[in-house]
Amino acid sequence: MAGTKTDNHYTADKVALRAGNIPDKKEIRVLDCFGGRGVIWRAVARKTGKNIIRTAIDMRSDIDYVHLHGDNTKVIKSIDLKQFDVIDLDAYGVPADIIKTVQGSDFSGVVFVTMIQTMFGAIPRIIQKDLKMPDSVKKIPSLVAKDGWNIFLNWLGYVGVKRIKIREKNRKRYFCYTKEA
Amino acid sequence: MKKTGELKEYEKNSRVHTSEQIKKISKSIENFGFNVPILIDSEGTVISGHGRLYAAKHIGLKEVPTIKIEHMSKEKIKAFVIADNKLHDESFFDELTLQDEINEIVKLSLDPEITGFAEDEIKKILDMDEKLKEKIVEIKPMTTTYILIELPNSSDVKMLEDLEKTVKNAGGVLSYGGN
Numbered sequence: 001m002a003g004t005k006t007d008n009h010y011t012a013d014k015v016a017l018r019a020g021n022i023p024d025k026k027e028i029r030v031l032d033c034f035g036g037r038g039v040i041w042r043a044v045a046r047k048t049g050k051n052i053i054r055t056a057i058d059m060r061s062d063i064d065y066v067h068l069h070g071d072n073t074k075v076i077k078s079i080d081l082k083q084f085d086v087i088d089l090d091a092y093g094v095p096a097d098i099i100k101t102v103q104g105s106d107f108s109g110v111v112f113v114t115m116i117q118t119m120f121g122a123i124p125r126i127i128q129k130d131l132k133m134p135d136s137v138k139k140i141p142s143l144v145a146k147d148g149w150n151i152f153l154n155w156l157g158y159v160g161v162k163r164i165k166i167r168e169k170n171r172k173r174y175f176c177y178t179k180e181a
Numbered sequence: 182m183k184k185t186g187e188l189k190e191y192e193k194n195s196r197v198h199t200s201e202q203i204k205k206i207s208k209s210i211e212n213f214g215f216n217v218p219i220l221i222d223s224e225g226t227v228i229s230g231h232g233r234l235y236a237a238k239h240i241g242l243k244e245v246p247t248i249k250i251e252h253m254s255k256e257k258i259k260a261f262v263i264a265d266n267k268l269h270d271e272s273f274f275d276e277l278t279l280q281d282e283i284n285e286i287v288k289l290s291l292d293p294e295i296t297g298f299a300e301d302e303i304k305k306i307l308d309m310d311e312k313l314k315e316k317i318v319e320i321k322p323m324t325t326t327y328i329l330i331e332l333p334n335s336s337d338v339k340m341l342e343d344l345e346k347t348v349k350n351a352g353g354v355l356s357y358g359g360n
Contacts, residue, residue: 011276013313020315043277134329147354157320164320167313174313 013167014090014174015043018112021165021176022048023085031084032056033072033098034091041088055084073097081107090114094152096124103159108181114174127155182244185237188219189226196266198232205297206236212295218246228258229265280306
């Protein structure tokens with residue numbers, strides 16, 4: 001599409017997932033860990049009529065709105081997550097390290113994750129370590145490649161996630177879960 | 182207003198207008214009128230609006246609205262000619278708001294192509310509806326154990342078959358790989 005810069009073929013699904021699963025409050029405080037331009041949350045606000053107060057983390061230099069500037073894996077460890085109702089990880093990669101930080105925090109609310117599962121050739125070290133996979137797995141990625149999604153679900157269970165709501169297409173996974181404090 | 186024949190193109194205009202774009206601008210002028218005047222310097226050279234000038238000629242307009250810029254030096258004009266084009270490239274469409282607006286334009290029985298989007302682009306914009314079903318996945322805590330066994334390539338086939346059988350009987354999967 002002329003003049004657009006993102007591949008948002010499933011944007012409507014991302015919006016619907018969020019609109020249908022945000023907490024039942026008039027004012028929703030969102031920590032958007034992969035900042036970007038805020039298109040999705042603007043659409044959620046329009047669709048739900050809720051007041052969305054969005055705080056973004058981004059480390060790109062071309063962001064022209066007030067945001068927390070820095071590496072999201074580090075920034076998220078230094079702020080009080082209790083003040084948010086929603087944490088958004090529109091990541092594309094596998095944001096395992098941030099999920100683990102959130103799960104270990106006293107955050108209470110909904111976590112939204114977008115990921116394209118291309119990882120299981122290179123399993124994030126944190127998952128490999130938590131699931132006690134031997135180091136030599138790295139040498140033979142084909143051993144675990146086809147079971148990648150199940151490995152990830154296993155790991156979500158390991159960090160305390162009990163159920164997810166998901167929309168998926170091929171290797172694209174859009175899901176959310178509720179985290180209790 | 183100035184006669185189109187009197188306007189001079191900026192000699193070193195680096196912006197290229199395709200014939201397809203000129204047709205779109207022409208269509209836009211026919212639909213909406215000539216709403217954005219062409220910027221010219223004191224000698225009648227176009228500073229901003231070459232595309233609109235080509236379109237005006239394309240549809241046979243004899244005169245176009247212009248604004249004479251007199252507060253800029255020749256040097257500054259040189260930079261402005263580029264900046265005026267470049268700065269437009271920095272913005273982007275919020276696709277979902279765009280979808281809402283195009284939908285409304287269609288409902289108002291207007292031709293959405295007068296917005297400048299081509300038919301296939303409009304199709305894509307309007308096709309951004311939900312496509313995927315939402316389902317719930319219950320996650321059982323840690324039900325899988327991963328074991329890596331390293332064997333020499335010369336391992337006995339019968340032994341590998343037995344190993345595969347044993348793993349299968351335990352409800353597992355044996356994956357092979359090599360390095």
